Amino acid sequence: MNRQKHLIVIGGATATGKTAMAIRVAQHFQTEILSADSRQFYREMSIGTAKPNADELAEVPHHFINSLSVQSDFTVGDYESQACFVGKIV
8 A cells, every 4th residue: 555645844933832833743643743843952052942841742653752862963864864763664
């Protein structure tokens, strides 16, 4: 079965409701969330990032939230590889 996949992008300024909207969309389509916020990747960066809280993270699977240390090397190429891998299993 060849199931076509779609990418839904929710963008906007901090504190505009993107997380809540992304959760509703993910629940509707029974899918997961891939964060592309470069600051939310890092465990040590909590101030000014508006990361999803524990309740929000529990509502649908999230990827790339608190997944790296600021000490880690991580490039856009690394993100692409990992996001494409996650996309194959979602």
